[in-house]
Amino acid sequence: MVDLVSQYQKIKTEVDQAILEVISQATFIGGERVKSFKNNLEKYLNVKQVIPCANGTDALQIAFMALGLKPGDEVIVPAFTYVATAEVIALLHLKPILVDVNMDDFNIDVNEIIEAIGPKTKAIVPVHLFGQCANMEEIMKVANQHNLYLVEDNAQAIGSDYYFKNGKTQKAGTISDIGCTSFFPSKNLGCYGDGGAMFTNDEELGKKITMIANHGQSVQYYHDVVGVNSRLDTIQASVLDIKLKHLDEYAVSRRSAADYYDNAFKDHQHIITPFRNKHSSHVFHQYTLRITNGQRDALKEFLSLNQIPCAIYYPLPLYKQKAFAPFCEEVNYLPVTDQLCKEVISLPIHTELSPESQNIIIDKVLSFFK
Numbered sequence: 001m002v003d004l005v006s007q008y009q010k011i012k013t014e015v016d017q018a019i020l021e022v023i024s025q026a027t028f029i030g031g032e033r034v035k036s037f038k039n040n041l042e043k044y045l046n047v048k049q050v051i052p053c054a055n056g057t058d059a060l061q062i063a064f065m066a067l068g069l070k071p072g073d074e075v076i077v078p079a080f081t082y083v084a085t086a087e088v089i090a091l092l093h094l095k096p097i098l099v100d101v102n103m104d105d106f107n108i109d110v111n112e113i114i115e116a117i118g119p120k121t122k123a124i125v126p127v128h129l130f131g132q133c134a135n136m137e138e139i140m141k142v143a144n145q146h147n148l149y150l151v152e153d154n155a156q157a158i159g160s161d162y163y164f165k166n167g168k169t170q171k172a173g174t175i176s177d178i179g180c181t182s183f184f185p186s187k188n189l190g191c192y193g194d195g196g197a198m199f200t201n202d203e204e205l206g207k208k209i210t211m212i213a214n215h216g217q218s219v220q221y222y223h224d225v226v227g228v229n230s231r232l233d234t235i236q237a238s239v240l241d242i243k244l245k246h247l248d249e250y251a252v253s254r255r256s257a258a259d260y261y262d263n264a265f266k267d268h269q270h271i272i273t274p275f276r277n278k279h280s281s282h283v284f285h286q287y288t289l290r291i292t293n294g295q296r297d298a299l300k301e302f303l304s305l306n307q308i309p310c311a312i313y314y315p316l317p318l319y320k321q322k323a324f325a326p327f328c329e330e331v332n333y334l335p336v337t338d339q340l341c342k343e344v345i346s347l348p349i350h351t352e353l354s355p356e357s358q359n360i361i362i363d364k365v366l367s368f369f370k
């Protein structure tokens with residue numbers, strides 16, 4: 001689905017040197033390189049604070065710990081997302097309220113949020129799925145009206161621009177109280193292991209998050225709150241600091257690959273190409289088609305037999321997962337999520353994809369329908 005080896009070849013000299021330097025100085029945890037990446041990402045995102053951590057799931061968990069929610073408080077999340085979003089909520093004894101998404105951009109449906117708000121609702125988590133933003137302006141209106149926290153799950157949309165109606169632009173993940181991201185290798189900004197970060201413009205929240213990620217201490221061995229141990233290690237920070245310089249150019253490559261696919265599949269009677277919403281730029285973490293003739297699983301099998309990588313994100317809605325059943329007793333039907341889980345299929349998309357490779361993929365997909 002991604003070609004991280006070819007991507008590495010282009011930055012090999014710089015990356016090798018940076019990693020060797022960390023090893024030769026034995027500065028594996030913390031230090032200048034982590035600070036440098038933190039500062040450079042703050043500048044890139046135009047956000048007051050970036051707090052690096054060990055992975056994207058930790059970022060979400062720490063964000064909810066920092067908001068000080070109480071057991072039983074409800075948090076509204078889209079049902080069509082990666083499990084991590086809802087998992088950390090359940091883990092903290094909060095109640096995930098899974099709601100349906102839009103058929104066009106696959107992001108959380110604002111009307112469904114409004115319907116789900118009750119006396120125990122404390123927060124909403126928009127997930128910027130597959131690389132484009134949820135409708136933050138509308139979601140913020142709802143959050144303000146009901147005095148709810150907003151946490152963006154930005155694991156799939158780092159670098160995407162959000163366009164406000166008044167012409168203002170802001171980077172995805174920096175719009176709400178706390179933004180969370182993942183630097184998992186295959187994400188748009190990926191390291192060579194695990195990594196993650198939280199973003200905030202709120203100084204107090206920033207302090208809390210920093211403390212929680214570091215065993216609840218701001219002075220060593222004096223613990224003010226119960227925290228966790230979640231750090232971005234120095235080797236990962238070094239790699240990310242180098243790759244951050246290429247992030248915009250990586251997005252351009254992904255977008256042009258998406259355009260190329262779009263052109264090949266447009267007007268096909270059984271294929272719906274990815275919708276681009278007006279309020280954000282799409283950084284194409286995934287290129288996801290909808291197959292509308294009920295043959296999605298057969299197509300997947302056909303492509304796999306023909307050595308074409310493809311993937312289903314996501315095959316089973318969260319509310320139908322065994323682990324989440326206890327939280328979803330009242331939910332039994334989310335029509336859009338259900339339909340998407342049966343129709344979506346993602347094709348390879350990455351920074352090194354050539355039109356020649358795309359032609360092979362496209363030919364195979366089209367030949368399935370002949």
Ligand SMILES: *Cc1c(COP(=O)(O)O)cnc(C)c1O
Nearest residue numbers: 055056057082084155156182184
């Ligand atoms: C990848 C991902 C995460 C979790 O990130 P990890 O670094 O793997 O823990 C959370 N939410 C979404 C939407 C993701 O895609």
